[in-house]
Amino acid sequence: MPTIIETCIALPHNFRLTDFLAFHQRDAQMLAEVVNEQQLKKGIVWQAMPACITFRFVKKHVEVQLHLDSGRKKMDAEKTQARLHQHAQHMLGLNQTISDFENYAADHPQVKHLIDRQSGLRVPQAATTFEALTWAIIGQQISVNAAVSVRRKFIQQTGVRHSSGIWCYPSATQIAALLEDDLRSLGFSHSKARTVIELSKNIHNGDLPLEDWLNDCLQGKPLAAQLIYDALIKVPGIGPWTANYALLRGFGWSDGSLHGDVAVRRNLQLLLNTAEKPDEKTTQSWLATFSPWRALIAAHLWKMQKVEGF
Numbered sequence: 386m387p388t389i390i391e392t393c394i395a396l397p398h399n400f401r402l403t404d405f406l407a408f409h410q411r412d413a414q415m416l417a418e419v420v421n422e423q424q425l426k427k428g429i430v431w432q433a434m435p436a437c438i439t440f441r442f443v444k445k446h447v448e449v450q451l452h453l454d455s456g457r458k459k460m461d462a463e464k465t466q467a468r469l470h471q472h473a474q475h476m477l478g479l480n481q482t483i484s485d486f487e488n489y490a491a492d493h494p495q496v497k498h499l500i501d502r503q504s505g506l507r508v509p510q511a512a513t514t515f516e517a518l519t520w521a522i523i524g525q526q527i528s529v530n531a532a533v534s535v536r537r538k539f540i541q542q543t544g545v546r547h548s549s550g551i552w553c554y555p556s557a558t559q560i561a562a563l564l565e566d567d568l569r570s571l572g573f574s575h576s577k578a579r580t581v582i583e584l585s586k587n588i589h590n591g592d593l594p595l596e597d598w599l600n601d602c603l604q605g606k607p608l609a610a611q612l613i614y615d616a617l618i619k620v621p622g623i624g625p626w627t628a629n630y631a632l633l634r635g636f637g638w639s640d641g642s643l644h645g646d647v648a649v650r651r652n653l654q655l656l657l658n659t660a661e662k663p664d665e666k667t668t669q670s671w672l673a674t675f676s677p678w679r680a681l682i683a684a685h686l687w688k689m690q691k692v693e694g695f
Contacts, residue, residue, distance in 0.1 A: 387548065388455040390462060392470040394477070395446050399505030402442055404688075405477060408509040412533050417540050417552045428544070428553035429512045435547040438512070440473070449473040454548050471603040478507035480603075481637055486678040495656060499685055508684050510637055514595040515557045515588060517635030518617075521627045522580055523573075531572075538571040557588035580622030587620060595635070602636060610638050633680045640677040644669035652686040 402423075409427060410420040419426040425440045435454040440447050451469050453460070474480055483505065490500045511517035523539070524532040543563065544555040560581060568578035587593040593616055602608045610632055617628040629641030643649050644665050653671065654662045663671065675682040 388453040388460060388462075388465075390451040390453070390465050390469050392449050392466055392473065393446055394449060394470065394473055394479070396442075396477075397479070397505070398445070400477075401505050401507070404506065405440075405509045411529070412537055414537060416537055417544070417554055419551065426549075426551060427512055428547050428551040430545065430553050430556040430559075433556070433558070435545045435553050437547045437549050437551050437553075438469075438473070440477075447473070447477070452547070452549065475599075475603055475637060476510045476512060478509050478637065481507045481639055481681070482678075483507050483681065486639070486675075486681050489678070490675070490682070496682065496685070499656065499689060503685055503688055506681075506685060506688060508633060508637065508639075508681065511634050512554065513556075514599055514631065514635035515585075516554050518584060518595075518623075518627070518631045519560075519581055521630045521634070522577055522584075522622065525577065525627070535572040539568070539573075542571055543567075557585040560585035561589040576622055580620060584620050584623070593617070593620075599636060608636055608638055610636070610640070614641075629680065633684075639679070639681040641680040642669055642672050643680060643683040644672055646683065649683045649686050652689045656686065656689065 406420050406422075406425060409418045409425050412418065417428045423442045427438050429436050429438055431438075431451065431453060437452045439450045439452070441450070449469060451465070487500055487504060490496050493500075511520065519539070520532075520536065523535050527535075540552050540554055543559055545553050545559075547553055563582065563585075565575070565578040565582055568581060569575065573581065584593070588595055595613075598609055598613055613632060613636070614628045617623050617631060618625065626643065626645045629643055632638040632641045633643070649672075650662050650665070650668050653668055657663070672679040672682060
């Protein structure tokens with residue numbers, strides 16, 4: 386029997402709705418995300434149940450509804466509502482300390498005008514840490530359009546469908562039961578298929594308790610960013626860029642160094658007006674001056690000129 390949980394969240398005056406919706410609108414076929422001007426519907430797996438989470442934006446607040454295909458599973462509605470409220474705030478990026486960052490950058494000669502133009506920019510979050518990680522892996526060394534196509538097949542072949550008809554992004558437990566050849570048939574390279582299967586098994590068996598780490602973070606505990614980073618890069622096929630991207634998109638961590646990102650380096654060249662694109666070492670040193678907001682300034686560089694996939 387379906388269960389519906391609701392909450393309402395006030396939005397800051399400078400909340401950038403278009404950024405949030407654009408992040409979830411990468412797939413024009415809207416298989417697992419349905420976006421219009423004021424609303425997002427997204428299929429997810431919530432505590433092993435197919436679910437649809439809806440964000441409906443009304444003036445200065447957002448109404449959030451979780452529609453669960455709970456069947457006979459008993460739920461604590463009060464605890465689920467509290468968890469939904471925390472999770473929705475996280476997805477919206479409302480936990481990020483952007484005002485502190487903007488105050489710090491206000492007098493910076495190279496970025497103050499950029500920050501003024503993009504005030505309020507925060508990093509929308511993937512619905513799950515697993516989605517953030519697998520999207521980063523899928524997108525390695527291929528175009529955004531190609532990555533979206535592979536992602537679509539991945540969802541349709543390995544995910545589950547909510548009673549509303551929307552597809553739910555698969556969980557690590559679902560993927561851990563597959564073989565590499567299953568993912569290869571969807572367009573994954575051999576190395577990416579191996580990485581995603583290994584990652585999923587590590588999450589499923591508890592060696593990578595990503596959701597536990599995220600829950601601690603959402604409840605106000607300090608994010609164990611270095612511990613998570615060190616654990617992720619032990620998985621074959623996950624390097625520094627993928628780990629830092631996952632921390633940014635899955636945990637809202639604002640201090641990962643994305644100096645290896647091509648778009649960050651290209652737009653830094655435009656910002657600094659240099660003849661050549663900065664190398665990774667130079668970019669790393671420049672980003673370091675913005676710690677603990679290195680990933681947030683990288684997000685501003687992404688947005689400086691529209692980059693597909695942001």
